[in-house]
Structure formats: C-alpha cells, structure tokens
Amino acid sequence: MAKNLIIYYSRRGQNYLNGSIVDLVKGNTERVAEYIRNAVGGDLFEVETVKEYSTDYMTCTEEAKDELRNNARPELKRTLNDVSDYDNIVVAGPCWWGTYPCAVFTQLEQLDFTGKKVFPVMTHEGSGLSGAPAALKKYCKGATVGAGLAVRGAEAARSESAVAAWSKKNLM
Numbered sequence: 001m002a003k004n005l006i007i008y009y010s011r012r013g014q015n016y017l018n019g020s021i022v023d024l025v026k027g028n029t030e031r032v033a034e035y036i037r038n039a040v041g042g043d044l045f046e047v048e049t050v051k052e053y054s055t056d057y058m059t060c061t062e063e064a065k066d067e068l069r070n071n072a073r074p075e076l077k078r079t080l081n082d083v084s085d086y087d088n089i090v091v092a093g094p095c096w097w098g099t100y101p102c103a104v105f106t107q108l109e110q111l112d113f114t115g116k117k118v119f120p121v122m123t124h125e126g127s128g129l130s131g132a133p134a135a136l137k138k139y140c141k142g143a144t145v146g147a148g149l150a151v152r153g154a155e156a157a158r159s160e161s162a163v164a165a166w167s168k169k170n171l172m
C-alpha cells in the first residue's frame with residue numbers, strides 16, 4: 001500500500017460559486033482533500049498563513065493578485081520539513097489567478113521531492129487545472145508529476161465519488 005500525503009490550502013469565507021458570492025464554512029479544496037484521504041488513506045497537511053487573507057471575496061482577489069505579481073512567499077503558521085516517508089504527494093489548492101496561492105509555494109520550496117510522485121489537484125470556477133501541473137514541475141524538483149484532478153468548487157460537496165475514483169486509480 002502506497003503512503004500518501006495530501007498537502008492542501010483552502011480558504012473559508014466568501015467565495016465565488018456559480019456566478020454568486022457565497023459564504024463557505026468549509027473550503028472547497030479542504031473537502032476534496034478529505035475525500036482523497038477517505039478513499040485511499042494518507043496524512044493531511046494544511047498550509048495556513050500567519051496573515052489571513054480577507055474573508056471578503058473581492059478584497060482577497062486583490063491581495064492574491066498583488067502576491068502573485070510580487071512572487072510573494074507568505075509566512076506560514078507551520079511548515080512541513082520532510083516528506084521522505086511518503087510515496088505519493090498530492091498538492092491540492094484553489095485556482096487563484098491561474099495557479100496555486102503563493103502560500104503553497106512557500107511550503108513546496110521547503111521540501112526535497114527527489115524520487116517522489118506528485119499529483120496536482122485544483123478546485124476552480126472554470127479554469128480547471130490551469131497552471132497547477134506546471135507549478136509542480138517547477139517547485140517539486142526531482143519529482144515525477146502524475147495525473148491531475150480538477151474539481152469545480154461549486155461541485156466540491158458532490159464530488160466524493162469522482163474524487164474517490166481518481167484517488168483509487170492514481171494513489172493506491
């Protein structure tokens with residue numbers, strides 16, 4: 001049985017779903033990360049920033065745009081320093097302006113991925129996986145990038161069976 005690690009970032013609060021702004025008590029990516037773990041087992045690691053992004057959707061989009069423009073590396077509450085115990089590492093996050101939130105890069109840059117398999121998972125509102133596979137190629141040096149999974153955020157709560165099927169195919 002492969003050992004799986006699911007690194008994820010997910011933001012609660014206001015988000016954009018099917019054309020409207022709604023308040024999420026649990027983030028879309030967090031749901032998907034839990035579905036992966038439920039299907040094939042593994043450890044979850046949540047990337048959390050010291051400075052929280054605004055819960056207001058529009059303000060958050062501006063904060064995220066500034067970070068991306070400046071190639072920022074937001075400080076994290078805690079970092080994972082070693083993934084040597086794992087075979088498969090899933091990196092799950094929301095699509096923010098076509099890629100992962102910069103906080104995910106803060107975490108990935110701390111790790112040695114030599115010999116690992118990494119899998120991009122992204123929740124989104126239309127962009128699909130967008131830049132996620134390329135980001136993992138860039139930031140997970142020494143790893144092989146496996147098949148990705150894109151889940152529309154608005155469908156996240158209903159995606160458990162599709163997520164389980166992808167997980168069983170790729171992470172067993």
Ligand SMILES: Cc1cc2nc3c(=O)[nH]c(=O)nc-3n(C[C@H](O)[C@H](O)[C@H](O)COP(=O)(O)O)c2cc1C
Pocket residue numbers: 009010011012015016017024026027028029030057060061062064065093094095096097098099123124125126127128152153154
């Ligand atoms: C700052 C920000 C930027 C976003 N940019 C995109 C985007 O470029 N493409 C897209 O399809 N969705 C975009 N979205 C929508 C999110 O990717 C989507 O709602 C996601 O499921 C949120 O996941 P979370 O609840 O785990 O944070 C953006 C949302 C935010 C807050």
